[in-house]
Amino acid sequence: MAANLRLWLAACAFSAAALLPGSVASAANTSEVNPRGLVLSLSCSSCHGTDGKSVGLIPPINGRSTSYIESAMLAFKSGARYSTVMSRHAKGYTDAEIRLIAEYFGRFSRNK
Amino acid sequence: MKMSHKISRRDFSKLLLTGAAGASLGLFGTPSKAFGASKRVVVIGGGFGGAAAAKYLRKLDPSISVTLVEPKAVFHTCPFSNWVLAGLRTMGDISQTYAVLRNKYQINVIADSAVAVDAARGTVKLKSGMVLNYDRLIVSPGIDFKWDAIPGHSEALANTKIPHAYQAGAQTVLLQNQLHAMRNGGKVIICPPSNPFRCPPGPYERASLIAHYLKAKKPLSKILILDPKDKFSKQGLFKQGWEKLYPGMIEWRSGVTGGKIVKLDGTTMTVTTEFGEEKGDVINLIPPQKAGKIAFDAGLTDASGWCPINPVSFESTIHPGIHVIGDASVAGAMPKSGFAASSQGKVAAAAIVRLLQGKVPASPSLVNTCYSLIGTDYAISVAGVYKLTADGIVEIQGAGGLTPMNADADQLKEEASFAVGWYNNIIHDTWG
Ligand SMILES: Cc1cc2nc3c(=O)[nH]c(=O)nc-3n(C[C@H](O)[C@H](O)[C@H](O)COP(=O)(O)OP(=O)(O)OC[C@H]3O[C@@H](n4cnc5c(N)ncnc54)[C@H](O)[C@@H]3O)c2cc1C
Numbered sequence: 001m002a003a004n005l006r007l008w009l010a011a012c013a014f015s016a017a018a019l020l021p022g023s024v025a026s027a028a029n030t031s032e033v034n035p036r037g038l039v040l041s042l043s044c045s046s047c048h049g050t051d052g053k054s055v056g057l058i059p060p061i062n063g064r065s066t067s068y069i070e071s072a073m074l075a076f077k078s079g080a081r082y083s084t085v086m087s088r089h090a091k092g093y094t095d096a097e098i099r100l101i102a103e104y105f106g107r108f109s110r111n112k
Numbered sequence: 113m114k115m116s117h118k119i120s121r122r123d124f125s126k127l128l129l130t131g132a133a134g135a136s137l138g139l140f141g142t143p144s145k146a147f148g149a150s151k152r153v154v155v156i157g158g159g160f161g162g163a164a165a166a167k168y169l170r171k172l173d174p175s176i177s178v179t180l181v182e183p184k185a186v187f188h189t190c191p192f193s194n195w196v197l198a199g200l201r202t203m204g205d206i207s208q209t210y211a212v213l214r215n216k217y218q219i220n221v222i223a224d225s226a227v228a229v230d231a232a233r234g235t236v237k238l239k240s241g242m243v244l245n246y247d248r249l250i251v252s253p254g255i256d257f258k259w260d261a262i263p264g265h266s267e268a269l270a271n272t273k274i275p276h277a278y279q280a281g282a283q284t285v286l287l288q289n290q291l292h293a294m295r296n297g298g299k300v301i302i303c304p305p306s307n308p309f310r311c312p313p314g315p316y317e318r319a320s321l322i323a324h325y326l327k328a329k330k331p332l333s334k335i336l337i338l339d340p341k342d343k344f345s346k347q348g349l350f351k352q353g354w355e356k357l358y359p360g361m362i363e364w365r366s367g368v369t370g371g372k373i374v375k376l377d378g379t380t381m382t383v384t385t386e387f388g389e390e391k392g393d394v395i396n397l398i399p400p401q402k403a404g405k406i407a408f409d410a411g412l413t414d415a416s417g418w419c420p421i422n423p424v425s426f427e428s429t430i431h432p433g434i435h436v437i438g439d440a441s442v443a444g445a446m447p448k449s450g451f452a453a454s455s456q457g458k459v460a461a462a463a464i465v466r467l468l469q470g471k472v473p474a475s476p477s478l479v480n481t482c483y484s485l486i487g488t489d490y491a492i493s494v495a496g497v498y499k500l501t502a503d504g505i506v507e508i509q510g511a512g513g514l515t516p517m518n519a520d521a522d523q524l525k526e527e528a529s530f531a532v533g534w535y536n537n538i539i540h541d542t543w544g
Contacts, residue, residue, distance in 0.1 A: 006502050008424045011139045012475040035466065035474035042168070042458040043479040043497070046451055046538045047530075050171075055540045057533030084515075084526050085481065085495055092479070092497025092511030 066106025141432015253404025444505025
């Protein structure tokens with residue numbers, strides 16, 4: 001089982017270990033969505049709505065620029081910004097992953 | 113791997129072109145048909161995992177045709193069903209239908225049950241006799257109960273007198289009617305199951321919200337939780353909330369202090385524990401659980417009674433080409449929750465899109481949060497972010513965790529409003 005896991009780990013494209021800043025073409029500059037950025041960003045939709053378009057009391061994140069999402073996530077991660085739950089989530093991502101997430105949502109925004 | 117790996121010559125050269133990534137594709141089950149020829153995905157179960165996977169498949173790659181098999185025309189969500197018991201929501205409020213998935217996302221929703229899966233041929237047989245062909249299959253059937261685990265209990269008794277209310281719908285209504293009919297001063301006994309089970313905080317949120325109802329309508333009543341376990345999810349936070357909002361009303365008895373039940377007598381409404389007998393006016397016995405029946409019939413379960421999977425794509429380690437998500441799967445450190453099922457559904461959908469294009473899936477990232485309402489304006493939460501390591505799906509250290517103990521009233525109130533925000537968004541994200 002463990003051997004299989006190691007193989008699977010090695011097999012996935014854009015694995016977390018291989019992910020260094022700049023090592024993958026950033027989604028903001030290409031029309032193709034970064035597959036790892038996509039998978040990371042799908043984690044937000046249960047709370048923030050499909051594509052970040054909230055229909056409820058949690059703030060929407062669609063239409064926000066890459067830099068807005070990135071700096072908000074980093075502030076939640078460091079604890080500089082108060083939150084009920086976001087800091088517990090933001091701490092689960094590396095700064096490089098936060099960048100990918102911010103670029104994913106930034107694609108929908110008019111201000112990059 | 114018993115499956116034949118038939119890949120056309122053209123597809124094979126495409127595979128070679130993708131180099132190392134193509135080579136590692138062999139680690140993922142190859143569908144029985146050459147990929148590229150067709151992209152048909154069948155999804156069994158239109159709950160939190162299955163409906164989300166079906167919708168995201170269509171959203172991520174509209175060239176995939178998706179068929180969703182679900183017997184219920186109306187799906188009642190377990191999340192917020194405890195709010196119904198409290199009188200804070202109606203059954204109508206927790207009802208979902210498949211109209212948007214059918215009309216907007218062009219998913220072929222078939223109101224039927226899957227009765228057999230032929231993994232070698234890539235077919236699913238439905239109760240009506242219809243046979244569906246798939247290139248990839250997603251199975252998200254939720255849970256089934258181990259009826260023989262508690263002597264004296266049976267499915268028939270659960271349907272008439274001793275509800276579990278752990279699959280929402282008629283069961284929720286039965287429990288609610290019993291609470292309404294109960295005298296002031298009556299005793300409600302809740303018997304949570306042993307691990308692992310769906311929604312670890314569920315029985316304790318239920319105790320809180322039944323207490324909310326009883327405090328207002330039948331304040332002399334008591335709730336006794338007879339638990340086979342010695343600790344439970346968000347225990348400190350729940351106990352703090354119970355003391356604040358319902359002092360003296362809820363008693364929790366752990367396994368070592370006589371909480372484990374060994375027998376049920378539905379006629380006299382008595383449960384027997386290792387320490388003695390307890391009579392209840394209402395008994396909410398939640399039996400121990402296993403993967404939904406079709407997972408067994410399709411040969412997807414192991415000795416644990418749940419389905420082992422490859423955590424990159426949630427593909428079965430027993431039958432390639434079949435992905436198991438949600439409560440039925442063994443997903444490492446993730447709890448069995450609607451949130452987790454949805455996260456797994458999206459990861460599986462994204463992986464299947466790549467696999468059907470002959471590409472390797474991205475490394476998964478998974479997430480969970482369970483909100484529990486203890487009283488009006490008083491909610492707590494537990495969160496987790498998960499990644500894949502050589503030890504499987506693990507929780508990322510330093511992230512996630514609980515609402516702090518002794519949080520001020522404002523924060524608990526904010527969490528209660530975000531619980532509603534979460535519910536509305538996940539419902540819309542899944543069925544809307
Ligand atoms: C009281 C309670 C409260 C809860 N609260 C929360 C909460 O606040 N947050 C949270 O995240 N989770 C919560 N949960 C957990 C959540 O309900 C489950 O974890 C979630 O529903 C699992 O999703 P699933 O897709 O695995 O199964 P389900 O959502 O149960 O869906 C399974 C579907 O498959 C269908 N099916 C089964 N067999 C077949 C077949 N052979 N053919 C076709 N269709 C089939 C069923 O009809 C069903 O619709 C709660 C659970 C309970 C009981």
